[in-house]
Amino acid sequence: MRAADPSLLPVDGLAAPPRSNGELVFEEPWESRAFGMAFALADRGVFTWDEFQQSLIAAIRDWERDRGDEDWSYYRCWLAALERLVQERQLVSSADVAARAVELHRRPAGHDH
Secondary structure, eight states: OOTTOGGGSOOSGGGSOOEETTEEOOSSHHHHHHHHHHHHHHHTTSSOHHHHHHHHHHHHHHHHHHOTTSOOOHHHHHHHHHHHHHHHTTSSOHHHHHHHHHHHHTSOTTOOO
C-alpha cells in the first residue's frame, strides 16, 4: 500500500479532506505542504498510513473537545496529527517545532517559504 494514494483518505463526514469537483482544496500554501509531508513520511516508512489516520482522528476529537467554538480547520487538525507523530518518532523536538513556528510567524506576509 502506497501512502500517496488519495483514495486512502477518509471520504465521509468531518474527517474528509476539503474537495471541489473531486480535487483536494488548499486555502493556504502551508496546507498543501503539510499534506504532502504526511504522505512522504508515510511512504518512507516513518509511520504507517493507519497510524497517521488514527492520529488525525485523535486531532479532530481534540479539536472538537477543546476548540468547538473556533472556526473548523481540517488542515490544522492534519498538521496537529503530523506534528504529534513527528514528535513521537523524535524526528524533531517540541521545542524545535515551536521555535520554528514562531520564526515563520514573524515573517512578513507573502514570505511563507
